Amino acid sequence: MGWVGVAADRGVLVAEEFDVIVVGAGPAGSAAALAARRAGAGVLLLDRADFPRDKACGDGIAAHALDVLAGLGVTDAVAGYPPLPALRLVGPGGGAVARALPRPAYTVPRQVFDARLVAAAVGAGAELRRHAVRRIEVRADRVVLDGELSARAVVGADGAGSVVRRLLGHPPNPDRHLALAIRGYAPARPGPPEQLIVTSAARWPAYAWSFPIGDGRANVGYGEVLRGEPLTRVHLLDRLAALLPGTDPAAVTGLRAHHLPLSTRRPAPGRGRTVLAGDALSLINPFTGEGIFYALLSGALAGTAAATTPDRAAARYAAALRHRLGTHLRHSSTAAWLGRYRRMVDAVVRVAGRDDRVYRTVVELGLGDGRLDARTLAMIGIGLSTPDAAPRH
Known part of the structure; x- marks a missing residue:
């Protein structure tokens, strides 16, 4: 003392x-x-x-x-707070993977x-x-x-x-090692509770999210890596609305922006x-x-x-x-470097949808202290040969 x-x-x-x-x-x-x-x-x-x-x-x-x-x-x-048992990840090309998390998350x-x-x-x-x-x-x-x-x-x-x-x-x-995001609270999306992450083809690397809390609300937001140009509140909210259809920025409460030093x-x-x-x-x-x-x-x-x-x-x-x-x-730095290429992220989403081991590796790398492995990299390489879906906004 x-x-x-x-x-x-x-x-x-x-x-x-x-x-x-x-x-x-x-x-x-x-x-x-x-x-x-x-x-x-x-x-x-x-x-x-x-x-x-x-x-x-x-x-x-x-x-x-x-x-x-x-x-x-x-x-x-x-x-x-109720557990969130699943994650839905939408790639920049529009493909999606929705699977149970290895262990539940919470909001x-x-x-x-x-x-x-x-x-x-x-x-x-x-x-x-x-x-x-x-x-x-x-x-x-x-x-x-x-x-x-x-x-x-x-x-x-x-x-x-x-x-x-x-x-x-x-x-x-500095820029490219710093992201800017905006966050607020909106009515939760209908359907089973899950974490939703929607990546963006435009302004990549960028994504929007919707994480239900369990009280009828969800934490929603959008963020992107800074690249040397100022980002306005209007821009962030426009991207949020584009990636989360049905979310009216005017109805989102508690909006606050924040920096993320990567x-x-x-x-x-x-x-x-x-x-x-x-x-x-x-x-x-x-x-x-x-x-x-x-x-x-x-x-x-x-x-x-x-x-x-x-x-x-x-x-x-x-x-x-x-x-x-x-x-x-x-x-994780290697994954971020590879993730600069949208085709790579789309390949990850496709492969994770087919292979639970790849999905678990990606989740552990993104949410915990996981590592890449040779099998995952090989599977992603195979996934790169699959044509992309129609591009997203």
């Missing part, structure tokens, strides 16, 4: 000291706080907002994310999901405080935030616009006693835009490293990330 005292060092007064300070209380930050508390550290969890608060996101929670939470002792993050509004994780972190002994960090001073034996908060190690989990990342000297992701361009995981996790580390799957699993897993690894080896947290954390996600991140 923190304690109140006054210490002078280089003329700077430090009023409060903690073992670990986590900046950002979203999924990555809450996971970091939980992991650090499980390692016995005193934790201060900072966020600019009060909870519950909204966060622009697709709200999709994959089974892999729940695995990480279970390891942190959180078992009720999706309580009260939980971030206003609910994040608040539950914060409550779990506070329940585990972390102290939550509203505070916007503006300055970081890294010293030999500690890190000082804004001249008033001190910790043996700091976890920067403050999202796509991370202040910690910027103060460490890392620029934002994992194809990541900064260093940290420096010395300071580490980055989740969106702050550009951990967004470039193949699907999924980020909750990455956020929770990287947060847990970051919190453990910060609590157990604060003087070399960055080195310990980087090694843990390489061991746990290194191969997967290389494979």
